[in-house]
Amino acid sequence: MNSRPVSEEQLHAYADGRLGAAESMTVASWLAERPEVHEQVRAWREQTALLHGRFDAVMLEQVPPRLINAGRHAPLSRTLRVAAVLAWLSIGGIVGFLVRGTIGGSGSTELVTLPHEAAIAHAVYAPEVRHPVEVTADQEQHLVTWLSKRLGTPVKAPSLRGEGYELVGGRLLPGNAGPVAQFMYQDARGQRLTLYLRTDAAGNRETAFRFAQEGKVGVFYWLDGKLGYALSGEQSKADLMRVVDSVYRQLNP
Amino acid sequence: MPNRELIIAEIPRLRRYARALTGDSSRADDLVQDTLERALARFSLWRPGNLRAWLFTVMHNIFVNQIRSAIHIDYLADDLLPDLPLRATQSDNLELRDLDRALGRLTAEQREVLLLVGLEDLSYEDAAKVIGSPVGTVMSRLSRGRERLRALLAGVELPAGARLKVVK
Incomplete structure (x- = not known):
């Protein structure tokens, strides 16, 4: 019997094939006299083989485009924003939504109510022919001042001319946590977009852009500073994303 | 600079x-x-060396923050485990599913080290650098993780309540 004791660390290193030849021999002969420990080490090796058998195939999968494009657009890393939204959610205490979201299989926490509220507001007012807004764009300065005052924080109506949309105007709406603002835009063909702003964020926080499909209405939403933003429209996701990008840039020059 | 390409090559x-x-x-x-975005944003902080280990470090930090910053269901509970898209080349589905299940019952810390x-x-x-702990911590987590996994795969029952771990 070998007199020198073998440490557990050595056993792991042996199982992982990380010992030099001499040390490896020592451990092997030590193990030869201890079948139970030997069996344990064999089981560890088997675990490693099992892990490779189970997960190596992931490396052969096609990489999703969103990963290849990661970091290309976001001025602020998505990480920070996701961390922010998680923190925000826990402050908001809507644990029920969180847990439901996770169990529902999305695998990640979601800011549930914002896109839904925004989509409803969009669905109600975007088709409106005679009174789509309370204050029209020709009184833009008044509109912005008024909404800023009611929301208690400065808001801006971003210019979307570059994306082919003119500001129609805006309105004040009731939200769960106080007044909410909605700006409406329209392109040359009469297609409308609404930008929904609510003041739920607890402080200066940012989140990633998130997308939700609410019936026909697609919604990109995010938090930035004291405001939660949601851009809604029936346009394609790609078209909406272009607009979101522009909105975000204007709000964060 | 081919920073981006270097990082992208590590995605698989x-x-x-992560899976x-x-x-x-x-x-x-x-x-x-999240890892890629943070890594790209902070690439200037990376000193030439083990890029892979650095990326795992970035991922570790995000993972830990996610666990800390929200109520979070660690791994999937047994009955919520989806039928994983197992490939035909993987012969023993039952065994693989047992492995998933057993991994899910390790603590996140044990799982991290065991996988790294x-x-x-x-x-x-x-691995110690990745998790920001001494090598001794790596070894003890590795030891516990491996023994726990061994017991789980051998079908040793766990106390009730250990199935769905809600970590605050």
Whole structure:
């Protein structure tokens, strides 16, 4: 019997094939006299083989485009924003939504109510022919001042001319946590977009852009500073994303 | 500079690790995406060396923050485990599913170390850097994780309540 004791660390290193030849021999002969420990080490090796058998195939999968494009657009890393939204959610205490979201299989926490509220507001007012807004764009300065005052924080109506949309105007709406603002835009063909702003964020926080499909209405939403933003429209996701990008840039020059 | 390309070349590995770590493919890809974005934003902080280990470090920090910053269901409970898209080449589905289940019952800390060493073949020293702990911590987590996994795979019952771990 070998007199020198073998440490557990050595056993792991042996199982992982990380010992030099001499040390490896020592451990092997030590193990030869201890079948139970030997069996344990064999089981560890088997675990490693099992892990490779189970997960190596992931490396052969096609990489999703969103990963290849990661970091290309976001001025602020998505990480920070996701961390922010998680923190925000826990402050908001809507644990029920969180847990439901996770169990529902999305695998990640979601800011549930914002896109839904925004989509409803969009669905109600975007088709409106005679009174789509309370204050029209020709009184833009008044509109912005008024909404800023009611929301208690400065808001801006971003210019979307570059994306082919003119500001129609805006309105004040009731939200769960106080007044909410909605700006409406329209392109040359009469297609409308609404930008929904609510003041739920607890402080200066940012989140990633998130997308939700609410019936026909697609919604990109995010938090930035004291405001939660949601851009809604029936346009394609790609078209909406272009607009979101522009909105975000204007709000964060 | 080919920074981006270097990092992109690591995506398949990051995905493999994240999949094993979270037990859920969409959560895994979210984690990878967050990792890539943070890594690209902070690439200037990386000193030439083990890029892979550095990326795992970035992922570790995000993963830990996610666990800390929200009520979070660690891994998937047994009855919520989706039928994983097992490939035809994987012969023993039952065994593989047992493995998923058993991994899900390790603590996140044990799982991380076990995967960094066993699956990703990081040195104990690199694994220690990734999790920001001494090598001794790596070894003790590895030891406990491996023994626990062994017991689980051998069908040793766990106390009730250990199935769905809600971590605050």
